[in-house]
Amino acid sequence: MTRRLAILAGSGALPVLLADTAPGAYCVTFAGVPHELRCVTHQFHFEKLGELFGALKAEGVTEVVFAGSMSRPPLDPAAFDLVMLGLAPRLMTAMQGGDDALLRLVITIFEEQGFTVRGAHEIAPQLTVSEGIFCGSGPSEQALQDADRAADILNALAPVDVGQGCVVAGGLCLGIETIQGTDALLGFVAGTPKHLRRNAKGVFVKALKRGQDLRIDMPAIGPETVKNAATAGVEGIVLQAGGVLILDRHATKHAAEQAGIFIMGRAL
Structure with a gap:
């Protein structure tokens, strides 16, 4: 057929x-x-x-x-x-x-x-992020701990169908993606006073909702996401390996390198 x-x-x-x-x-x-x-x-x-x-x-x-x-x-x-x-x-x-x-x-x-x-x-399978460092020097130990914390928060919220993104710094949740989207989340985090971040830059984690059908509303990032993440002051971006698309890979990588932040795929 x-x-x-x-x-x-x-x-x-x-x-x-x-x-x-x-x-x-x-x-x-x-x-x-x-x-x-x-x-x-x-x-x-x-x-x-x-x-x-x-x-x-x-x-x-x-x-x-x-x-x-x-x-x-x-x-x-x-x-x-x-x-x-x-x-x-x-x-x-x-x-x-x-x-x-x-x-x-x-x-x-x-x-x-x-x-x-x-x-x-x-x-277009070439658009998905693989496990490992996509660009940048890689995460600090604190960033990895913050990524795990963000993943735990997103998994806890999955049953009520909220959020594909979360920012955590020093173990504290600085923001969760809601209906307003990723850019709004990162804009909110950008306004967070430094003293609330426990001297940690934090990470932005983007992932599928637990149990989400991959055929629709698959999360994605692009160069604008990277620019907003940099403005929000995070150390890097952690994406669920195999579950997040990177749009315009060249421009996204260039934006991250210019901003001095890492992007990595990780099993979450």
Whole structure:
């Protein structure tokens, strides 16, 4: 059976990288969601998922990958098509919970329509971080201890579906990533008084939520993350090996080297 991929794109660099990796993909964007795709795109409305499913099937799409940032859209029930009307009760219920529950339901809905949902790491495995030092001189012993502490915090929060990132310095939690995202977390940490850091720079840890499905909302960093981490004053960035994407590897590495911070992959 011939397989064809569709990229369901949000904003950011990841959809562009996937489109470059899979040039024959059918590129989907959504009304009201900015994107940076350079390929031919096909726009749909969230209220009319029936139109989206029909177009994907007509184009011979068998696999889909979700890529990029996409906030929860405001929905107009008056614009729902018949398919969306049937899905609305489940979607509305899931939207009252955390991101993980909602995204799992989205995967289920696409699978019910006969599509295989792929992860970005399956389409472009070269984007994932491996275990070991990616750049920089490596962590201090304190940084490794802080990374373990951050991982413990993230694992403790996983059951309530909160956070893929955490900053710890000298054993103290300086911030947790919430709905506002990584940049907001690092901006908050940048304003933390030095005396609260126990004379430790600390580390920023980015990881999957425990039990998270790798096929959707896979965490990622890029050069802007590195710049914000440097402004936040951390010693380095620790990423879950195999569970976090590095976007624009060359620019990300250059930014870290310029800032004098390390980036490493680690089993967490």
